Amino acid sequence: MSGNSKGRKRRFGSVRKLPSGRWQARYIGPDGLPRKAPDTFDRKRDAEQWLVGTEAEILRKEWIDPDAGKITLGEYADDWVRERDLKARTREEYERHIRLHVRPFLGDLALNEVTAPRIRGWRADRLADDVGTSTVAKTYRILHAIFATAVDDDLIRRNPCRIKGAGQDKAEERPTATLDQVFAIANAIQPRYRLLVLLATFAQLRFGELVALRRRNVDLDSMELRVRRATAEMEDGTQVDDDPKSDAGKRPISLPAGLKKDIQAHLESFAQTGPNGRLFVGPQGGIPRRRNFNRVWKKALRDAGIPAEMDLHLHDLRHTGSTWSAQSGATLKELMARIGHSSTRAAMIYQHATRDRDHAIAAALDTLITEARDTPSRPDLARIWHAATER
Known part of the structure; x- marks a missing residue:
């Protein structure tokens, strides 16, 4: 009672x-x-x-005021994007994900009507409709951030995005080129883009960072490249020079001395004049665009004899150079500084073990086993391991 x-x-x-x-x-x-x-x-x-x-x-x-969460997710998401301090390209990307993958399915629901089961159903439906796993993961991360703000705003009690691992983007491993392939592509591509290929590899630069480079960013005496800006290409075709995504993106990069003659030849033949002149320009003097460059790139791959099934992208040269840097013994912090990342997540990708290195480790372990069996007393394991791995 x-x-x-x-x-x-x-x-x-x-x-x-x-x-x-x-x-x-x-x-x-x-x-x-x-x-x-x-x-x-x-x-x-x-x-x-x-x-x-x-x-x-x-x-x-x-x-929590039950009426506060009655604003629709679509309305709140629009406000959320507008109030964020985002780079132009990032803002456009967020708006596209919301427009294509959130608004048609959840946009008309009030914030307090979007429950954890609804989010699970939304994600399952997106994947079932053959939306790429990377796209779904990116959209999920955006939704999680939007609802986290709604919790902070006291509009809802708890974030409904609670699927473990749903925001992780597990992209498949991209190919790495060999040294011969890199130089074959550099020799096959239009001469004005030869240095672009080499810097993408040996300075580990993104396309947007490459096309934003100016003469003043190159110091031939110290063989150093200073990355300060990145060119973003918007959906409407406009190109915007802006700061890199994070402060770590502004960085000095030491260049191999072997590139000095390539840089000098490029400055003499293709770069715009004056300290503020662009390092890379198209045949008509404009800023290179991804779509136009991709046609030039694909032709260079064919002329260089790169197998089509390799599906090599320009960005894969950044991956290639970063992998070589890791194999040279660069520490995690050194890799982060060189490739312009503020978190360890991306840099750790390049510290993966190669198959050849794995075989070398197995051979070293075999040496330990053999010498331990042949030595009556306890062997000097550290000395044996050092000698085996240096072979």
Whole structure:
């Protein structure tokens, strides 16, 4: 039997029986406005217990205005993107993901109607519709960030994006080129882009960083390249020079001395004049565009004899050079500084073990086993291991 006996007025809220026979719970919120439970109850006791829980939330200052979360996800997402301090290309990317993969399926729902089961269903449907796993993971990360802000804004109590690992982008391993292939491509491509291929590999630069380079960014005396800007290409075709995505993107890069003659020849023949002149320009003097460059790139691959099934992209040369840097013994922090990343996640990709190196480790272990069996006393394992791995 309820502790709220007949004739005793409730200390918080009230319950009443509706003509339907169900029970309704009502109360005055902390804002002084009359409120009612979002649902009715089968029993009076259930309505009273709901009021007890609501009062406890108010006392703990955990109460959330149920009307606050009634803004639709589509409206809130638009505000969220607009209020973020984002690079132009990133803003455009977020808007595209929301427009294509969120708004048609969840956009008309109120924030407090988007539950964890709805998010699970949305993700499963996107994958079932053959949307790429990378795209779904990216969209999920955006949604998670939007709802995290909604929690901070006291619009919802808990983030509904709670699928473990759903935001992880597990892209398949990209190919790495050999040294011979890199120089074959550099020799086959249009001469004005030869240095671009070499810097993509040996300075590990992105396309946007390459086309933003100016004469003043190159110091031939110290053989150093200073990355300060990146050119972003928008969906409408406009090109915008902006700061890199993070402060780590602004970085000096030491260049191999072997590239000095290539740089000098390029400066004399193809770069714009003056300290602010662009290092790379197209045949008509414009900033190279990805789509146009891709045609030049694919022709160079064919002329260089690169197998089509390799599916080598220009960005794979950055991956190639970074892998070589890791194999040269560069530390994680050194790799992060060189490739312009502020987190360890991307840099660790390049520290993966190669098959050849794995075979060398196995051979070294075999040497340990053999010498341990042949040596009556305890062998100097550190000396043996060092000698074996140096072979």
